[in-house]
Amino acid sequence: MTQEVLAGRPYPLGATCEQGGVNFSVFSAHATAVELLLFDDEDESIVRRVINLDPARHKTYYYWHAWVPDIGDGQRYGYRVHGPYEPERGMRFNPNKVLVDPYALAVSDGGNWSRADAYGLGDNTATAYKSVVVDLRGYDWEDDRPLQRPMRETIIYEAHVRGLTRHPSAGVQHPGTYTGLIDKIPYLQDLGISAVELLPVQQFDPQEVTRLNPLTGEPLTNYWGYAPVAWMSPHMGYGTSNDARRIVDEFRDMVKALHRAGIEVILDVVFNHTAESDHCGPTISFRGLENVAYYMLQSDKRYYHDFTGTGNTVNCNHSIVRRLILHCLQHWVHEFHVDGFRFDLASVLSRNEEGEPIKDSPILWSIESDPLLAGTKLIAEAWDAAGLYQLGGFTGDRWAEWNGRFRDDVRRFVRGDAGTVRDLAWRITGSFDVFAQKPSYTSHQSINYITCHDGFTLRDLVSYNRKHNEANGEGNRDGVDDNLSWNCGVEGPTDDAEIQALRRRQMKNLLTLLLCARGTPMILGGDEMGRTQGGNNNAYCQDNEISWFHWEDLDEAAWLHRFAQGMIALRRRYQVLTLDHTLGFRPPECSLHENVTFHGVELHRPDWSHHSHSLAIQFHGDGLGGEDGAGCAADVYIIANAYSEALEFQLPTQHPWRRLVDTTLESPEDIVTEEDAGASCVRITSETYCVGPRSVVVLVEEREADA
Numbered sequence: 001m002t003q004e005v006l007a008g009r010p011y012p013l014g015a016t017c018e019q020g021g022v023n024f025s026v027f028s029a030h031a032t033a034v035e036l037l038l039f040d041d042e043d044e045s046i047v048r049r050v051i052n053l054d055p056a057r058h059k060t061y062y063y064w065h066a067w068v069p070d071i072g073d074g075q076r077y078g079y080r081v082h083g084p085y086e087p088e089r090g091m092r093f094n095p096n097k098v099l100v101d102p103y104a105l106a107v108s109d110g111g112n113w114s115r116a117d118a119y120g121l122g123d124n125t126a127t128a129y130k131s132v133v134v135d136l137r138g139y140d141w142e143d144d145r146p147l148q149r150p151m152r153e154t155i156i157y158e159a160h161v162r163g164l165t166r167h168p169s170a171g172v173q174h175p176g177t178y179t180g181l182i183d184k185i186p187y188l189q190d191l192g193i194s195a196v197e198l199l200p201v202q203q204f205d206p207q208e209v210t211r212l213n214p215l216t217g218e219p220l221t222n223y224w225g226y227a228p229v230a231w232m233s234p235h236m237g238y239g240t241s242n243d244a245r246r247i248v249d250e251f252r253d254m255v256k257a258l259h260r261a262g263i264e265v266i267l268d269v270v271f272n273h274t275a276e277s278d279h280c281g282p283t284i285s286f287r288g289l290e291n292v293a294y295y296m297l298q299s300d301k302r303y304y305h306d307f308t309g310t311g312n313t314v315n316c317n318h319s320i321v322r323r324l325i326l327h328c329l330q331h332w333v334h335e336f337h338v339d340g341f342r343f344d345l346a347s348v349l350s351r352n353e354e355g356e357p358i359k360d361s362p363i364l365w366s367i368e369s370d371p372l373l374a375g376t377k378l379i380a381e382a383w384d385a386a387g388l389y390q391l392g393g394f395t396g397d398r399w400a401e402w403n404g405r406f407r408d409d410v411r412r413f414v415r416g417d418a419g420t421v422r423d424l425a426w427r428i429t430g431s432f433d434v435f436a437q438k439p440s441y442t443s444h445q446s447i448n449y450i451t452c453h454d455g456f457t458l459r460d461l462v463s464y465n466r467k468h469n470e471a472n473g474e475g476n477r478d479g480v481d482d483n484l485s486w487n488c489g490v491e492g493p494t495d496d497a498e499i500q501a502l503r504r505r506q507m508k509n510l511l512t513l514l515l516c517a518r519g520t521p522m523i524l525g526g527d528e529m530g531r532t533q534g535g536n537n538n539a540y541c542q543d544n545e546i547s548w549f550h551w552e553d554l555d556e557a558a559w560l561h562r563f564a565q566g567m568i569a570l571r572r573r574y575q576v577l578t579l580d581h582t583l584g585f586r587p588p589e590c591s592l593h594e595n596v597t598f599h600g601v602e603l604h605r606p607d608w609s610h611h612s613h614s615l616a617i618q619f620h621g622d623g624l625g626g627e628d629g630a631g632c633a634a635d636v637y638i639i640a641n642a643y644s645e646a647l648e649f650q651l652p653t654q655h656p657w658r659r660l661v662d663t664t665l666e667s668p669e670d671i672v673t674e675e676d677a678g679a680s681c682v683r684i685t686s687e688t689y690c691v692g693p694r695s696v697v698v699l700v701e702e703r704e705a706d707a
Contacts, residue, residue: 003069005051010063013327014103014232015077017135021069026079026101027062027320028290030091033082034064037098037125044076044110045126062320073135074245076108077101078128081288085121090292090301092283094121098128100230100285102324105331106132106244107203107233115207118282129203129229129284132244136335139249144256146339147264148375149194151400151444151520152580155568156266157193158452159525160224161201161238162543169551174240178247178254185261191528191561192568195264195377197342199453200225201251202267203233205275205284209541211473220473223543224453226310226344227275229284231328234336255337264339266377267332271314271325272348272384278311279303286314293320296355305355307348309385316349322363330372340377342402347384350395357388364395379447392434400445400520403427405434407449411461411484413613414509416642416694421612424640428617429596430518430581432588441583443591446519450510451527456537458527461485462506463492468535471542479538492535501666505695508563508663508670509640512696515567516577516638525549528564530557559667566671570660574636574700576619595620603650613643614691618652621701635701641691648688657684657699664692 008023016023024036034053040046053064079101083093097118100107107129114127165172165180172180188196208227209220225235239247255265274294276287279302286294296305296313304312315321332338343349350361367373379400382390394401409423426433430443451458456467465487467479488502507530514521525531526549533539539547554561571577576595583591598606599616606615617640621633637657641647651657659682660672672681684699691697 005069006067007057008065008067010060010065013063014101014105015075015131015133017072017133017137018067021067022071022075022133023065023067024077025063025065026103026289027293028064028081028083029062029293030290031064031081031083031093033095034058035080035082035095036066036068037078037080038068038071039076039078039130041074041076044108044130045112047125071133073133075133076110076130077133078130079289087279087302088300090297092287092291094283094288096121096123097283097288098125098130099283099288100129101131102231102285102289103327104131104230104233105134105136106248107230107236108132108242108244109236111242113207115205115210115282118284119280131230134245134248136248139252141252141256141337144259144337146333146337146375147259147262148339149264151377152578154195154264154377154444154520155193155571156195156197156447156520156522157188157191157525158197158199158522160199160453160547161235162223163548164525165549167545167548167550170549171551177238177240178234178250179240182254182257185257185263188263189261191565192572193263193523195266195339196258197266197268197522199268200228200270200344201235201238202228202269203230203235204228204270206237206543208275208277211541213471214473215471218544220541221543222541223547224540226270226540228270228273229275231269231271231324232331252336259337264377265337266340266342266379267338268342268344269329270344271316271328272345273308273310273312273314276312278306281311290320293318296351296353307351307355307384307386307388308345313348313351313355315353316363317352317358317361322366325363326366326370329367329376330370333372333376338376340379342379342381344381345384346380346382346394347388347390350390351388361395368396368398392431393437397438397440400447402452403431403434403446403448403519406431406446406517406519407451408484410450410510410513413640413642414506414513414694415484415486416613416644418613419610420642421606421615422608424513424615425598425606425617426592428513428517428638429592432583432591435583436588439583439585443518443579443581444520447522448514448517448519449522449524450514451524452522453524454538455480456483456485456535457524457531457533458507458510459503459530459532460535460537461510462503463487463532464535465491466535467537468492469538471536471546472538473541479536483537502694504559504666505663507560509694509696511564511567512638512661512663512698513640515571516636516698518577518579518581521571523564528557528561529553530560559670562667562673563671566673567661569673570671570698573632574621575633576621576636599650601647601649603652614639614641614647616640616649637699637701639689639691639697639699641693641695644693646690646692648690650688651684651686651699653687656702658682658702659684659697660700661696661698662692663697664695
């Protein structure tokens with residue numbers, strides 16, 4: 001005999017396992033009726049039970065709720081919501097669509113999710129996403145907790161969970177999964193990174209891309225994951241089975257294993273838009289629950305504001321949405337132990353409900369001041385697709401920011417552009433000019449990077465002048481046109497030995513400047529093994545060999561892997577490279593010269609002219625306290641020559657110098673690694689050093705203790 005469904009409670013939202021049953025609660029202010037659907041355990045296309053929520057008993061203000069006995073962990077469920085379908089008023093209720101719970105802890109597709117069926121007004125009960133009840137209690141964390149590593153010790157490795165191990169050459173038992181990533185932890189440890197920044201792992205819709213690859217006829221997919229469906233659910237496509245509960249634990253196993261290895265987990269989170277697209281898009285969750293609350297609508301409420309380039313924009317500063325976003329972040333920290341978040345198109349979160357930029361965004365301040373998130377890394381992509389560019393001035397004191405200026409200015413200098421030397425000086429010394437409006441700014445709030453998922457890989461950056469995105473099926477119109485790249489003389493692959501040597505040198509130049517700069521460095525996963533996308537600079541839809549790591553490349557690119565590994569170790573060893581400099585209430589120029597001296601080919605005479613292509617930067621280690629576990633307190637001398645000819649640089653003579661890096665040299669002479677530092681480090685006995693064309697040299701001061 002079926003027990004009675006009780007009234008339940010509006011709090012907490014979502015599906016909460018309790019003794020003897022589950023409490024359900026969902027927000028919908030304008031719904032006239034709500035049905036809670038319970039699906040069959042074996043065949044998710046079958047509705048086993050429909051519970052009609054009586055407004056008189058199962059509604060409190062805006063919240064529809066019920067307590068259902070005799071169900072629990074693993075139960076599939078969904079909502080059908082009745083109400084006005086009046087797009088001109090922003091109302092898009094459609095009782096024929098099964099909706100995902102915004103607070104769903106897991107999502108299942110039953111193997112038959114159909115995005116096509118979610119369009120229009122027809123019924124999609126059999127082929128909809130299903131929310132899953134998950135009892136998070138009982139997992140053995142074995143005393144694990146977020147690591148809270150200081151930013152000055154952080155080296156970020158941006159990676160895609162699936163792409164990291166999907167290729168057969170990865171040699172893992174479960175390719176393309178959270179479990180497969182665990183098998184690569186020894187590799188990540190050996191490389192020396194301290195944090196992985198994972199592209200979206202919130203449940204997303206791979207079917208958001210429906211085109212075919214015009215070159216192969218194969219279907220394309222939303223590979224990157226910037227099409228969220230359920231913000232609190234780990235993406236089921238990265239699990240080893242279709243059991244949503246098991247996938248939750250597999251994600252936690254991955255985090256726990258990374259933490260054991262001393263590696264933090266940062267999630268790329270997408271709160272600025274959803275997979276429901278524009279006014280012609282599918283109804284999956286938010287649109288059918290309360291369209292006017294969850295999305296920013298234009299004055300003609302049939303249409304959505306699109307500040308994201310995806311068709312819709314989430315109404316992040318609506319009170320209901322703010323609560324959801326904050327709860328979601330707390331959930332990932334409390335229940336999954338993640339260490340930080342990178343906010344995709346974060347400037348959207350600083351727009352009000354009308355889409356106008358506001359100075360003090362309620363959601364951003366809520367995130368910054370939340371006590372559960374107090375030790376969490378917060379990283380903003382401080383712009384959006386509609387031109388709101390906030391780099392250097394993003395809300396609050398805690399936020400770090402992706403520094404797009406660092407990427408662009410270092411690329412321009414290494415390419416050999418004129419007028420770039422002064423910009424290079426700012427970037428290498430902490431970008432205090434960019435962040436001048438933030439007196440609380442410290443240099444490690446600048447996330448420095450040369451490449452990321454969005455754009456060319458490191459190898460492609462030195463191999464292509466133009467994007468080659470034909471495989472995306474958009475007529476090569478997608479992706480950025482100005483990549484600040486240089487193919488070194490030939491477009492794409494070449495057998496020319498001189499061009500190959502120049503490309504190797506340019507890749508080493510870029511890595512050296514990145515890892516010697518003040519700030520927090522981020523490396524695009526695969527750059528250290530020369531991963532190529534064949535010139536595709538927008539491989540968001542390529543779940544194939546274009547995007548996957550080819551682990552056999554490590555053999556051919558052993559020189560590059562060794563160099564990246566050596567540069568990471570060099571950065572860790574020399575304390576002067578990881579100091580956290582603060583702007584304070586001073587002119588930025590004060591920080592530019594803090595513990596730094598600039599030189600040119602002659603000492604103390606840097607060439608700041610428009611046609612200059614070289615700069616020497618001396619980081620001073622005086623007063624840093626010597627060997628204290630935080631690195632060696634010695635001067636580091638960086639000489640960058642982007643000129644097409646060799647230049648002879650004078651060296652300071654107060655101490656002898658030892659050569660750590662010379663990118664003109666081939667491996668293994670190009671860098672002194674930790675293993676051979678004592679035996680093969682070249683001592684510079686002359687008062688000058690000849691720096692080859694298009695190269696970077698790093699010297700370290702030789703003190704008595706080192707001699």
